[in-house]
Amino acid sequence: MSKVDEVRVGFILVQDSVIISPRKEDKGLELYGATWRPLGLGIPIKMGNTKLSLGTGLVFSYLYLNLGNYKILDE
Numbered sequence: 423m424s425k426v427d428e429v430r431v432g433f434i435l436v437q438d439s440v441i442i443s444p445r446k447e448d449k450g451l452e453l454y455g456a457t458w459r460p461l462g463l464g465i466p467i468k469m470g471n472t473k474l475s476l477g478t479g480l481v482f483s484y485l486y487l488n489l490g491n492y493k494i495l496d497e
Contacts, residue, residue, distance in 0.1 A: 441485065455485035 445452035462479030
């Protein structure tokens with residue numbers, strides 16, 4: 423059994439990912455958002471020259487979706 427050298431804990435104010443999809447046309451779709459992992463725990467795993475990370479956490483996402491004049495189905 424090997425000893426764990428490092429454990430990583432996430433911080434709530436830093437986003438895990440950012441989503442940006444600006445509108446391309448006047449009638450196009452635009453969306454923006456972010457994902458946070460306020461509670462996260464990661465353990466790096468070293469296997470020779472390869473370094474992997476095993477992690478888990480609670481994920482929150484926010485997404486702003488603006489349809490504008492975009493029609494999903496033509497009527």
